[in-house]
Amino acid sequence: MSRKDAGARWTLENAADLTGRVAVVTGANSGIGYETARGLARLGATVVMACRTQSTAATARAQIVAENPGADVVVVSLDLADADSIRRCAELINAQYRTIDIVVANAGYIPTEVVRNADRIELGFASTFLGHFALIGLLSPGLLRAPAARVVTVGSLAHRAKGLDPTRLGVGSTTTPMGAYAEAKLAQLIFAAELDRRFTATRARAISLAAHPGAARTGVMRERSRWIQRAYHSRFTWPVLRLFINDAYTGALPTLRAATDPTADGGQYFGPSGPFQLTGAPAVVQDSPVVHDSAVGAQLWEFAQTHTGIVYP
Numbered sequence: 001m002s003r004k005d006a007g008a009r010w011t012l013e014n015a016a017d018l019t020g021r022v023a024v025v026t027g028a029n030s031g032i033g034y035e036t037a038r039g040l041a042r043l044g045a046t047v048v049m050a051c052r053t054q055s056t057a058a059t060a061r062a063q064i065v066a067e068n069p070g071a072d073v074v075v076v077s078l079d080l081a082d083a084d085s086i087r088r089c090a091e092l093i094n095a096q097y098r099t100i101d102i103v104v105a106n107a108g109y110i111p112t113e114v115v116r117n118a119d120r121i122e123l124g125f126a127s128t129f130l131g132h133f134a135l136i137g138l139l140s141p142g143l144l145r146a147p148a149a150r151v152v153t154v155g156s157l158a159h160r161a162k163g164l165d166p167t168r169l170g171v172g173s174t175t176t177p178m179g180a181y182a183e184a185k186l187a188q189l190i191f192a193a194e195l196d197r198r199f200t201a202t203r204a205r206a207i208s209l210a211a212h213p214g215a216a217r218t219g220v221m222r223e224r225s226r227w228i229q230r231a232y233h234s235r236f237t238w239p240v241l242r243l244f245i246n247d248a249y250t251g252a253l254p255t256l257r258a259a260t261d262p263t264a265d266g267g268q269y270f271g272p273s274g275p276f277q278l279t280g281a282p283a284v285v286q287d288s289p290v291v292h293d294s295a296v297g298a299q300l301w302e303f304a305q306t307h308t309g310i311v312y313p
Contacts, residue, residue: 018045025104028050035252041072042068049073106154109181122183125170129184138310144204146205149207152259153188158182160182160287166186
């Protein structure tokens with residue numbers, strides 16, 4: 001925990017008012033994404049929920065608006081595994097909003113098996129990392145026009161998994177679903193750090209930050225076996241699990257702090273402040289040192305540009 005966090009426990013009540021600001025949240029129909037969209041709407045932001053499943057997104061939107069009458073919340077279709085869907089989503093947002101103040105790259109999942117495309121890129125990596133790289137690049141004009149935009153990448157403790165080769169992310173020898181998930185999350189955090197370096201180098205008014213929920217009870221386990229899901233979500237196991245796992249709202253607080261705290265700096269990483277970063281109030285935390293390796297960041301950036309065809313302004 002940083003010195004400035006030591007004396008206070010950050011909550012949504014500490015966040016800045018966001019009236020007049022536009023925030024885009026991917027995967028906002030459930031879990032951390034939903035709670036992030038909900039919190040931003042509560043703070044007065046216009047919230048764009050960019051989601052793959054429109055039916056659940058519509059239900060989530062209705063719940064947010066019911067809690068916050070008059071909230072400006074819209075749903076747009078986004079499939080991060082589909083380049084055409086990403087482009088259509090960005091075109092719709094860019095046409096509607098001249099400036100974009102916040103983008104939260106939240107959507108992601110743990111695959112049930114490792115499958116690679118024709119370029120040998122693991123499919124979860126292609127959507128979770130490359131999909132977000134393309135979307136944020138396409139939204140960059142609006143971000144750069146905003147007076148103080150933020151890109152918040154939602155990472156995971158999984159990025160610290162042993163044996164990951166940061167120079168071969170997405171095309172390495174990973175054969176397990178959790179290994180593939182860890183690769184995607186490490187790539188996202190390296191991207192977040194590299195994006196902030198590029199904002200700084202071009203003297204942009206935007207900053208890039210990252211956050212992680214710790215251990216959170218969300219739909220991230222939806223693709224796992226029914227036995228794991230039962231253990232994770234059962235009302236019988238929750239009284240014990242809650243000692244080590246956040247609920248979705250608490251898990252979203254690091255992301256909300258990264259998106260709204262006026263004292264936050266570009267390149268910072270927010271997460272739970274408790275033991276092992278599993279639970280606790282949101283604070284600035286440490287990520288893996290390789291995340292801030294500029295040579296690795298430049299290599300990953302070039303890889304992403306090549307495979308998405310997206311060149312940032």
